[in-house]
Amino acid sequence: MNPIANISQQFAAQNYKLTPQREAIVKVLLDNEEEHLSVEEVYMRVKTSYPHLGLATVYRTLELLCELHIVEKMNFGDGVARYDLRDDHAHMHHHLICNVCGRLEEIKEDWLLELERRLEVEYGFKVTDHRLDFKGTYKTCKQNGCKADKQKQAVS
Missing domain, CATH: 1.10.10.10 (Winged helix-like DNA-binding domain superfamily/Winged helix DNA-binding domain)
Incomplete structure (x- = not known):
């Protein structure tokens, strides 16, 4: 459909x-x-x-x-x-969010299924949905950011 x-x-x-x-x-x-x-x-x-x-x-x-x-x-x-x-899908996808450039990338795989099973068995808690955002910096942004920081320091 x-x-x-x-x-x-x-x-x-x-x-x-x-x-x-x-x-x-x-x-x-x-x-x-x-x-x-x-x-x-x-x-x-x-x-x-x-x-x-x-x-x-x-x-x-x-x-x-x-x-x-x-x-x-x-x-x-x-x-x-x-x-x-x-x-x-039963769950939302997850996101990678870059602190430097703001780029947002989706992770479609659900890596938390085993954790959800454990929560249900050990705590009697049935997860119906979850969302996970990873915030950080891409290697390319970190490298470019360092260059930009050095240029700013040289001008100051």
């Missing part, structure tokens, strides 16, 4: 309609899946198809998508809410 049809079914199951405006917002998220767009970025991209669509509609639609567990609202420490489509 294609993603739009699947999302339309999720809407219908909760007695909502996937209106053309909502569908346009979903398509923007699907087309930019790896970018983790903010509300404003979604708004700017959807305005090309629906110039009369208001920012408030985008906010409301994204919140509804969160309530329906179609997207996950995330904050990567920069104070901006970003939206990430949930996969058909």
Whole structure:
């Protein structure tokens, strides 16, 4: 089943309609899946198809998508809410976030399954979802950052 049809079914199951405006917002998220767009970025991209669509509609639609567990609202420490489509997988993917350049990379593998099994056996706690963000610095950024720091010190 294609993603739009699947999302339309999720809407219908909760007695909502996937209106053309909502569908346009979903398509923007699907087309930019790896970018983790903010509300404003979604708004700017959807305005090309629906110039009369208001920012408030985008906010409301994204919140509804969160309530329906179609997207996950995330904050990567920069104070901006970003939206990430949930996969058909049982768990969210994980992220590598560079402190220097801000690059965000996804890890689709779930390395925590064994830990989840142990939590269930040892503590009687069944994990239904998790999210893990790794913050650090890529080797290339660290090398370039050191050069940039040396240049700043030489100028000072």
